[in-house]
Amino acid sequence: MTKKALITGITGQDGAYLSEFLVKKGYKVFGAVRRTSSINTSRLSYLGILNDVEIVPMDLAEITNIQRLVEKIEPDEIYNLAAQSFVQTSYEQPIYTSDIDGIGVTRLLETIRNLGGKPKFYQASTSEMFGKAQESPQNEKTPFYPRSPYGIAKLYSHWMTINYREAWDMFACSGILFNHESPLRGTEFVTRKISQGMAQIALKKIEKINLGNLNAERDWGFAGDYVEAMWLMLQKDQPDDYVIATGETHSVREFVQLAANSIDIDIVWDNKGDHEIGICKKTGETIISVDKQYTRPSETDHLLGDASKAKKTLGWKPSINFKSLVNMMVEHDLKRMKDNNFWF
Ligand code: NAP
Ligand code: G4F
Numbered sequence: 001m002t003k004k005a006l007i008t009g010i011t012g013q014d015g016a017y018l019s020e021f022l023v024k025k026g027y028k029v030f031g032a033v034r035r036t037s038s039i040n041t042s043r044l045s046y047l048g049i050l051n052d053v054e055i056v057p058m059d060l061a062e063i064t065n066i067q068r069l070v071e072k073i074e075p076d077e078i079y080n081l082a083a084q085s086f087v088q089t090s091y092e093q094p095i096y097t098s099d100i101d102g103i104g105v106t107r108l109l110e111t112i113r114n115l116g117g118k119p120k121f122y123q124a125s126t127s128e129m130f131g132k133a134q135e136s137p138q139n140e141k142t143p144f145y146p147r148s149p150y151g152i153a154k155l156y157s158h159w160m161t162i163n164y165r166e167a168w169d170m171f172a173c174s175g176i177l178f179n180h181e182s183p184l185r186g187t188e189f190v191t192r193k194i195s196q197g198m199a200q201i202a203l204k205k206i207e208k209i210n211l212g213n214l215n216a217e218r219d220w221g222f223a224g225d226y227v228e229a230m231w232l233m234l235q236k237d238q239p240d241d242y243v244i245a246t247g248e249t250h251s252v253r254e255f256v257q258l259a260a261n262s263i264d265i266d267i268v269w270d271n272k273g274d275h276e277i278g279i280c281k282k283t284g285e286t287i288i289s290v291d292k293q294y295t296r297p298s299e300t301d302h303l304l305g306d307a308s309k310a311k312k313t314l315g316w317k318p319s320i321n322f323k324s325l326v327n328m329m330v331e332h333d334l335k336r337m338k339d340n341n342f343w344f
Contacts, residue, residue: 006073006119008032008060008108009081010053013184014124016043018079018227023052025231030073032058032082043184060104067111070119077234079122080108083154086188087128090150091297098153105157109164109172120171120234123161126154127178127219127245127303137306139243140176147298158241165239173233178245178305181325182223183332190252191220194259195329199337201287202263208287212294214253214276217302221246222320222328232314245305246318256288258323262330 005022009015010031022029031053033039044050058069060082070078083101084090090097105123112119130138131147146152158174165172185192190211197209221244229244253269256278260267266281267288278288310316320328335341 002026002028003077004028004030004073004075005077005079006030006032006056006070006075007079007081008058009083009124010055011040011043012081012085013043013182013186013223014081014180014227014230016047016049016184017182017224018081018230019044019053020047020049021227021231023049029053030075031055032069034059034082046184060100060107063107063111066107067114070108070111070115075119077120077122078108078112079124079230080105081124083124084150086186087148087150087300088188088294088296090148090153094149097149098156101150101153102156102160106160109160109170112170112172113164113168117168117170120239121161121164121173122230122234123157123172123174124230125158125161125174125176125241126151127176127243127305128300129155129158129176130303131300133300133302133304136302137245137247137304139306140241140309147300148296151300162241171234171239173239174241175230175233176241176243176305177226177229178219178221178243178303180221180223180226180244181329183329184223185329191255191326191329192333194252194256195326196333198259198263198265198330199333201265202334203337205337207285208289209256210289210291210294211252211256212291212296213299214256214288214290215251215301216299217249217251217304219245219247219249219303219305220255220322220325221318222325225318225320229310229314229316232310232316236313240313242310242314243305243307244310244316245307246322247305247307248322249302249304250322255326258326259330260287262327263334
């Protein structure tokens, strides 16, 4: 029998890659989309799968809507990827973020519980829950210390997922995914901001990129690899929680350096702190500046994941390394800009 999957957040980066993955596996994919004045299905179009998925209306703020939809579709698996996912915004919209990323998950869990606990459930948890990391590398047993309203809301939903598994015997898994990027990443996130900015510099559309904390370190992987891990978790006999990461950490400064190399620029760094600049070695022009508006009130300084459990139990491993990821993102942005293709 054809399996049915309901993906919340299908219009986002991970939703698009997961849809592609599940469609290839023969799933009937339903994509929950909240009402906006212009629904953005450009990532699904980009991957050529818009006509292979069924778009259904659903907002994580509205439990009646969730209940009716899940009852009607009767999915075998629910992947909850919908969220206010931008950490910086969570400082300005902490209540909205808590509602969607925290209580929104409980709305879904309650719906499944009321239906007898039937669909398997995947929750998109995050390495941002480690925040001020208490050890390095971080694994499933590392204590949490979230540093943003986003991280705190996600920690609540992480524990809710575990509680529904333990209290109501539900097949609910939580994937603690470290940062994962791609050419489909939103342009407000630092990696895509840099790859897009470098492409614009190469084509002489802008002179420089303004960034915040260049010292922040992240374990960056490729989103296409990470959606496979979500699916693998739901195929096991027992539900569990898994860290998904590459096991390498790099600073924002290193990302900038490699992205500049992709457009044949070598960067020399000058000054320190808020006055740091990145200069093109050949021309002497400043192409990177620090702008305090992009720094955070409380920062997650260092993330490095240990995905040994996922490797051993799920047989999962990443296929794209850091350098290839950076090159891939800059190449895609260059091509898009040359083709005047600005759909996201
Ligand atoms: P994304 O590109 O920002 O996508 C977020 C999705 O959530 C969009 O489809 C968005 O719809 C939807 N959404 C937002 N508010 C909603 C609401 N009230 N009701 C229904 N849908 C709503 O995020 P992503 O990078 O794909 O990440 C997917 C999930 O993984 C998120 O939960 C994120 O927090 C989590 N995560 C991401 C990473 C990462 O590095 N990418 C790491 C760990 C965890 P619109 O198109 O209408 O905005
Ligand atoms: O790209 P970012 O905005 O991602 P962040 O905050 O790590 O969050 C992402 O990863 C989480 C997993 O750990 C997800 F749960 C979450 O949904 C999201 O996908 O920022 C990365 C780092 C930060 O330390 C930030 O301070 O880059 C630093 N940064 C420096 N300059 C910047 C900038 N971030 C952004 N967005 N813009 C800048 O100009």
